[in-house]
Amino acid sequence: AAASEVMAILALARDHADLKERLGRILVAERTDGLPVRATDLRAAGAMTALLRDALEPNLVQTAEGTPAIVHAGPFGNIAHGTCSRLAIELGLATSDYCVVEAGFSTELGAEKFVDIVTPVLGHDVDAGVLVVTLRALRYHGGASDEASFRPDLAAVDRGLANVEQHLANLSTLGIPAVVALNRFPDDSPEEIDRLRRFVEDRGVGLVDSRAFAEGGAGSVALAEAVEGLAALGRHSRPLSPPGTGPAEQVRAIVTRLYGGRDIAPTDEARRDLDEIARLGELAGPVCVAKTPLSLSEDPHRLGRPQG
Numbered sequence: 001a002a003a004s005e006v007m008a009i010l011a012l013a014r015d016h017a018d019l020k021e022r023l024g025r026i027l028v029a030e031r032t033d034g035l036p037v038r039a040t041d042l043r044a045a046g047a048m049t050a051l052l053r054d055a056l057e058p059n060l061v062q063t064a065e066g067t068p069a070i071v072h073a074g075p076f077g078n079i080a081h082g083t084c085s086r087l088a089i090e091l092g093l094a095t096s097d098y099c100v101v102e103a104g105f106s107t108e109l110g111a112e113k114f115v116d117i118v119t120p121v122l123g124h125d126v127d128a129g130v131l132v133v134t135l136r137a138l139r140y141h142g143g144a145s146d147e148a149s150f151r152p153d154l155a156a157v158d159r160g161l162a163n164v165e166q167h168l169a170n171l172s173t174l175g176i177p178a179v180v181a182l183n184r185f186p187d188d189s190p191e192e193i194d195r196l197r198r199f200v201e202d203r204g205v206g207l208v209d210s211r212a213f214a215e216g217g218a219g220s221v222a223l224a225e226a227v228e229g230l231a232a233l234g235r236h237s238r239p240l241s242p243p244g245t246g247p248a249e250q251v252r253a254i255v256t257r258l259y260g261g262r263d264i265a266p267t268d269e270a271r272r273d274l275d276e277i278a279r280l281g282e283l284a285g286p287v288c289v290a291k292t293p294l295s296l297s298e299d300p301h302r303l304g305r306p307q308g
Contacts (some may be wrong), residue, residue, distance in 0.1 A: 008080040008288075010052055011073035012121055013087075019056060020049040027280070049198070058088040065217050068096075077104035079290040081113040086122055093124065098231065105293035106168035108258040115174045116239045116250075116287045126237035127229035129176040130223065131167055132210070134183045135192050137248050138164065139293040141303045152189035161199050162305035166296055168205055170258045175238040177230045181210040181223050239286075248274060259296050260307040 005026065006164065013019035024040030039045050058072040070092055071300055073085040082104035083089070091159030092094060092099030094188055103110035120127055123177065139149040149156075165179070171178040180200045197207045208226050211219030240253045248266065255261040266274070296301035 004075070007073060008075040010055060011075045011085040013056060016049060016053065016056060019052060020045050023048045037173050056087065058085060058091050062228050067217065075111065075266060075304060077110045078293045081117045081288055082110040083114055083118050084120065089122060107167045108296055109293055110173055111171060111176065112240065112254060112258055114289060115237045117288060120239070128227050129171050129178040129228060131171065131180045132183055133164060133180055134185065135188045136185060148284060150187055151171050152187060152192060152193060154191050157192045158303065164200070166260060166305045168203060173257050175233050176234055177207055179226045179230060180205055180207045182207060183210050246283055247277060247287050252288070254289060260305060262308055
């Protein structure tokens, strides 16, 4: 957990001074009188910043075809905010016409955290979104077993489309115009592809075959053109909750508007945690939810589009 917290801090830091200030706010312990002990109280913030000095610099690499890619930081979307560092994004925006960011673990985690946590510190909105879909995943969400999901099953795909529908609704809720990219596999049947295409097009969303794994850049030209067209619409992403919204209300908005839940039911432990957060003066800022990426809900076994 500590390493994950430091990774998230590194990924959101603007510069070395900002990194030191963020590291200094880490809660280390509590005194016997209940007052917080933070890293800065232990005079540890400077040492941690020195250790991370070079790590703050984005890493420029390239694909096999020579396309530049910036690989920097790894705050996993199931526990942290799920994108590369803000410095990587800022570098991409400053040097390219388009900066493509992988917001990890689907819309209710990656997309929500990108819009609610990352874009406010960046000062940039999201212009377009790509929802990556595989027919294997749709079969699984439609009730097929792990083994069976590797075989064509139109009925299972049809049942799994409810999951896609929720993710498309989530992107719309976040104000992000979207295209669906079908990550193609050899076992995809024409009938399944046609069913998915009709489903998303009926909802005003385009479907593009993505064959980048097999064909490289040539297999993603159509997807790039679709994204370019969406970005030209000039739409702006919007956070779920306005600044100043309390943690409980932020969680309620996420659960009811993105997960498909009716409401939240805080446990006694959660209420005590909220009271402690208030006592420590940490009510400001966005909530970062930790949950399974295998379901829209908190239960990895609830597949499809769970509601209620």
